[in-house]
Amino acid sequence: MKKHLKILEFALSSLLRRKYKNLSIVLVFSMVTFVIASILFLTHSFKKEALSVLEGAPQLIVQRLIAGRHALIPVSYIDEIKKMPGVGKVSPRYWGYYYDQLTGANYTIIGLDRAWSVNGRVMEGTALAPEDIGYCNIGFGVSDRRFLQVGDDLFLQDTKGGLYHFKVKGIFNMKSQLLTNDLVLITKKDFINLFQFPPSMATDLVVEVYNPSEVTNIAKKIKERLPDTRPITHDEILRTYNSLFNWRSGLMLTMFAGAVLAFVILAWDKATGLSAEERQEIGILKAIGWETSDVLALKFWEGASLSIISYLTGIIAAYFHVFFFGASIFAPALKGWSVLFPDFRLVPDIDIYQCFVLFMVTVLPYTVATIVPSWKAAVTDPDSVMRG
Template sequence: MKRFLSLLAFALASLIRRKRRSLSLGFGLLLIAFLLSAALLLHDSIRAEYERLIPGMAELSVHQLRGGRPERIAGDALKELESHPGVRSITPRVWGYLYLPPLSANLTVMAKNGDPALPTILDGTLPDNEGELTIGDRIAHSLGLRPGDSIALPGAAGFQLFTVRGVFTSDSSLLAGDLALFTEKDARSLLGYDDELYTDLAIALSAPSEANAIAARIEKLLPGARIVERSAIERAYALSFGQRAGFLAALLLPILGSFLLIAWDRLSGSSDEERYEAGVLLISGWEFRDILTFRILESSALSGIAAALGISLAYLYLFIFDAPLLADLLLGWSSLHPTFKLTPMLHGSQLLMLVAILVLPFTAISILPAFRSANVDADALLRGGR
């Protein structure tokens, strides 16, 4: 161990002596480490956010279709299913979309009883009377609204004036960033819904494992209905964010490959100084394997330090500065895309994967150049001078 530590100390000293080469190679590797780490860590952090929200969603949601297009559904369409032991509750929901010209974006309109999980993540109050609403943080930020302010919304029967009663916190932005919550009567008025007709039915199950069996029963009761399972929504989230993060990471791999080729070219061209140094070390009593180990440790230390700095900078960029630009690429460019405080996600498996991608290839390409620089005729080299 003492021998290894001595070789490592000598390798670090060698990096300091060759500052220009060390800085150029180290900066390139640091930049790649930063970008790759940021993409992967951001993906894992967003995945943790939607995995936290998924359990609060209904296990099944049922939509009536006609001609392949969604149609409103009667609240008692699945009355026969209420007595099923696997069904805990069936909640008719009124919701839809309202286009806001000032934002060039859609507002999600929902009746207050549409999602019982929302009050648990609310900062403010829910709408208790007609003419009141509670809005998501992105809408409030984009339109400069606060509790007590008024807003006119274009409904099915013309513009209607509402008073803001509350604003959802940024912690719920992924779920409620573009949401506006109303009383059921106001939601129906804005969307042009008749009484007793709803957008869909949310079904809570006693045992989520029975989702497939309940879905099969619903298909018999409502032929042609579209049944969306919570597990399908989870897969859609994972696929959407996973594809974007994977695309960013895939773009960086050719850059990493190009950098390794440049590094190979730089490392392969052993300078006279390096060969002379190897000759001096051999004359001083060093063995061939010691010089080879020292050269490999030199490359490993350089790549390890650059990777550690890159990962650390990525951590600060994501979880201190909230990942400007990169978060937009993964979350979308909509004016109402969600904003939330990213939860730090850094596991041992992630670090091992990043080390394998960043440090091991750089160390591997240094083995042959290290072998060449260590394999010198010390006597001939020293007699010939530098």
């Protein structure tokens, strides 16, 4: 134990003596770790964010398909579904997208058909009531793009080309930005008028199931009774998001495999190209009684120190990059795309698992690249080296 501590001390001082050569390795090594750690941290916290948002999503959504495409669902399906034992409330939802030519952004428009309330912390102004025809609530992103305040008018174009205007009754603020950024909330009547929506139809249905473990069975039954529908369970959405984010980060990692390879080649090259001075040093060490295994231990400690320094630097840099600077470098590739994408601060969250993965893809290749060169250095003959 004591012997290894001494060797470690020697290794550190010999690393310091060759500052610039080792600094270049540390720099590149940290860079590689930084990139990969950023990808891992970012997808992990996106996943967390998405999952926590979806916690409140309905257990079961029923959509209708025509020719494999999402279509409007007749409201009469509600009674059919309600008849099934174990099903609680079934309610229609009215929503759609609106492409705004002025700003080039897509809004999510929801038609409100029942009363709701909102926490004063997340809204400026008042919440829309189902009878507030001609009024609307908008998200922060929409108000920002269209320069709207409470009391201003929001103009939207209907299907015939005519203009509708809605008085802004309330604006969702930054706190709920992730959910409401591109939202426009209007009454159901306005929604039907604006889009010429067929009156006995809804966009989809939300089904409440009393026993959560029966959701899959109810979904199966709905599919049997109404074969043109597509029931989507909450779990399915969660699973899809999970594998989607895993897939995205896996893809990014594969793309960066080239960088890791380049780094491995660099490490190999640096480790193989022992300078005459270093060779002489090892020769002297062996001449004064170091054994091959001691020199190997020295090389191990050198490699371990370099790896740990670079690994930690990379992780810390990635932590700052992702959680303090919003991962400005990689976010566009991993987030998805939208003009009105909310700006949000990610909640710092790292687990040991990611550190293990990172260790496996950065430190292991470095070790493999340096084993043979360090052995070659360790077995040098003292006399042949010192003779020059």
